[in-house]
Amino acid sequence: DTAVSQTPKYLVTQMGNDKSIKCEQNLGHDTMYWYKQDSKKFLKIMFSYNNKELIINETVPNRFSPKSPDKAHLNLHINSLELGDSAVYFCASSLGQHSYEQYFGPGTRLTVT
Amino acid sequence: QKEVEQNSGPLSVPEGAIASLNCTYSDRGSQSFFWYRQYSGKSPELIMFIYSNGDKEDGRFTAQLNKASQYVSLLIRDSQPSDSATYLCAVVQGGSEKLVFGKGTKLTVNP
Numbered sequence: 001d002t003a004v005s006q007t008p009k010y011l012v013t014q015m016g017n018d019k020s021i022k023c024e025q026n027l028g029h030d031t032m033y034w035y036k037q038d039s040k041k042f043l044k045i046m047f048s049y050n051n052k053e054l055i056i057n058e059t060v061p062n063r064f065s066p067k068s069p070d071k072a073h074l075n076l077h078i079n080s081l082e083l084g085d086s087a088v089y090f091c092a093s094s095l096g097q098h099s100y101e102q103y104f105g106p107g108t109r110l111t112v113t
Numbered sequence: 114q115k116e117v118e119q120n121s122g123p124l125s126v127p128e129g130a131i132a133s134l135n136c137t138y139s140d141r142g143s144q145s146f147f148w149y150r151q152y153s154g155k156s157p158e159l160i161m162f163i164y165s166n167g168d169k170e171d172g173r174f175t176a177q178l179n180k181a182s183q184y185v186s187l188l189i190r191d192s193q194p195s196d197s198a199t200y201l202c203a204v205v206q207g208g209s210e211k212l213v214f215g216k217g218t219k220l221t222v223n224p
Contacts, residue, residue: 040216041151041199041216041217042214042216043157043201043214044214045211045212045213048210048211055210056209056210056211058211090156090157097210098210100145100147100162100205100212101147101159101162102159102212103159104156104157104158105156106155106156107155107156
């Protein structure tokens with residue numbers, strides 16, 4: 001199926017741990033994004049990559065580090081997890097950096113205890 | 114941070130009625146406007162986009178844009194229970210590549 005996929009779907013971990021979330025899209029898009037949706041359902045952009053190049057880097061703690069090995073993949077590594085990192089993290093993609101019709105993955109629900 | 118404001122609701126309408134969802138934005142430089150639907154526990158799904166002033170219709174959905182008033186709306190005609198979801202308004206900030214989302218309006222369509 002053509003889609004944006006994320007793994008894992010759920011992630012429960014303790015404070016201080018390091019974890020990664022992976023995203024892949026087979027839509028042939030050039031641009032990928034990470035969003036965070038908090039408990040109040042507010043969806044906010046964190047990072048964006050266009051063809052492996054970082055183009056948006058919001059005010060996010062440097063414990064969060066994205067990596068794009070190729071334009072179909074965008075991973076998110078989080079160091080020293082904190083309680084406030086608990087949220088749903090969505091990956092999305094669009095045709096290009098000037099095409100704002102974005103298609104979202106299913107999300108990763110991260111719970112930090 | 115430029116703002117995108119939506120009434121959080123919940124907005125409740127009877128089946129078959131017109132649901133009207135509203136959104137205002139603060140950045141006058143914004144040119145592109147989107148509506149996403151998000152079912153509970155699911156990811157946002159793009160349902161409409163509009164770039165020019167006026168109305169844009171797609172099936173039961175109509176997006177309306179008034180740049181002078183900095184106002185975007187979404188009308189859902191003949192509302193169905195399956196339309197019950199949170200509707201997110203999103204605006205591309207002028208001069209940036211960022212899509213800024215409102216907090217969403219929760220719509221409930223009662224059978």
